[in-house]
Amino acid sequence: MSTFIESSQLLDIARKAALTVGEPLRMAFRTPMDYEYKRDLHDIVTIHDRASEERIRSIIFSEIPDSTFVGEEGGKEGDGAVVWYVDPIDGTSNFASGIAHWCVSIAAAVEGELVAGVIFDPIAGNLFSADLGGARLNDVPIMCRARVDEGKAVLLTGFPNARHVRDVGDRAFGAQAELLDSCHAVRNLGSGALHLAHLAAGWADATMGLSTNPWDVAAGILILRQAGGRFVGLDNGRMLEPAFLAPDYFAHGGEAAYPTLERVTYALSAREAAPKQREIAG
Incomplete structure (x- = not known):
């Protein structure tokens, strides 16, 4: 340590x-x-x-x-x-x-x-x-802030992209529809690391990702957790620590609980149609 x-x-x-x-x-x-x-x-x-x-x-x-x-x-x-x-x-x-x-x-x-x-x-x-x-x-x-009500939350995510559609097929679009319906707004800003950083700063309420690598999330996880946020890493639908080694995740600020986000991410992580390909060397 x-x-x-x-x-x-x-x-x-x-x-x-x-x-x-x-x-x-x-x-x-x-x-x-x-x-x-x-x-x-x-x-x-x-x-x-x-x-x-x-x-x-x-x-x-x-x-x-x-x-x-x-x-x-x-x-x-x-x-x-x-x-x-x-x-x-x-x-x-x-x-x-x-x-x-x-x-x-x-x-x-x-x-x-x-x-x-x-x-x-x-x-x-x-x-x-x-x-x-x-x-x-x-x-x-900084300390993150999140709206308690999922219906008022702003979700930052790169899901779904082309790889996600290849991995889970049409389930990607069903999951996207659920997230769009459950959150106030869903935005893809094109950088998973900045999604986590903006969440830590209190500029958004939640984020999620699939098929990521440690360099995508490691810095953001520490910044978010030290700002009071929650980050859950998942591998095949199961929680994994250290979380930066997990390919899938969801995260949110403060004491918020977003049941749709959590359920959808767990389901996507557990049901991928093709094996994940980690890109870490060694």
Whole structure:
């Protein structure tokens, strides 16, 4: 278990790395750029994803040689005690298209426990962060807030996307209809990490996701939980801890209880038509 001091030190490194790549990414945003396809036509990568991940990796190993680095683009490197989960650009399609909703996400875990996390939105200038001492937005403490009534809730989610439809078929559309009917509003902003960060800041009430990877959610989980929110990780319809290793999840703020969201997510997690494909290397 990491101490509060160690957690704070790891957060300082994560913050340094995120800020270092944030400015070059901001300058590259809305400039002409090419991209390549990864898994399919819905999953792209730019030279800026790869360059940012390499710069973050360099900073982390320079500061903490005893590290394991797990990045979306380059996979796993090292075998150290501090495990870093990094998404150099969460929301690459937004970034490449000129839509101002993307971020850098960096988290550190020790002995399976998340101890530091940063989500940096360079366009808005919002730096969400957490260590074992609490959650902050631009160094100001934050606590999530959620409407008690699910019918008044704003849900942020990327569900359903093309992969979800392939996984669960027409059930995706039935589940979507239930969520649309049960919540005041459902919005897809294109970045799962920012969904969690906005929830932690009290700007939304709930979120959910399917078929995610640790770099998508690790920083956001710590920020949300340290802000007083609830995050439930699911694997094949069963709760899983550590939650950042779970492919499916739902989350909400404060003392809220959203029965439709919970039921729908459990059902989708348990009934996928095809096996999940985790992309973590090693």
